[in-house]
Amino acid sequence: MQTNRLEAFSDGVIAIIITIMVLELKRPETADLEALERLAPVFLTYVLSFLYVGIYWNNHHHLFHATQRVSGAVLWANLHLLFWLSLFPFATAWMGEGHVQPVPSAFYGFVLLMAAVAWYILQCAIIANEGRASIVASALGRDWKGKLCPVLYLAAIVLAFANPWIANAMYAGVALMWLIPDRRIERTLRGKEE
DSSP: OOSHHHHHHHHHHHHHHHHHHHHTOOOOSSSSHHHHHHHHHHHHHHHHHHHHHHHHHHHHHHHHHHOOOOOHHHHHHHHHHHHHHHTHHHHHHHHHHTTSOHHHHHHHHHHHHHHHHHHHHHHHHHHHHHOTTSHHHHHHTTOHHHHHHHHHHHHHHHHHTTOHHHHHHHHHHHHHHHHSOOOHHHHHHHHHHO
């Protein structure tokens, strides 16, 4: 199977996720800066989640640009990823309204962790389908960032119960680590074309 239907479906789901997240933002009750200040945790959590969804969308685009065909396993692995991404609006709203409390911060980290695990499973399913000599396998290589992130998420989840601020800073740090797009696939594709 070609990848175009999977990509179109995933793009639609991700667009809906972003829409739901922004609809959760409530306008300030009054027209002063104090009202905005009270909404700062909700807004900052939205910004962080928007970055994460954007990072997943960007990397998903690159991943499937390098993928030649999909199988049933790849379709299910992609749905598994979309499931965890679809929990971002809930986790975002709870953490933002929880005003930096341990359980919502830990739950947010759990959703991030499970999305990272689902991403890894998706990569493995593509490589199993296309083989170790595939563009995706060549591009990913050792994938140190991909392996480091779950460790950081686990540490942040544990730290959320001691200091949610540190946990949230770690979530932001991981997002910043991925903010610069992963160029491995682009480089590999360019190398194959030359």
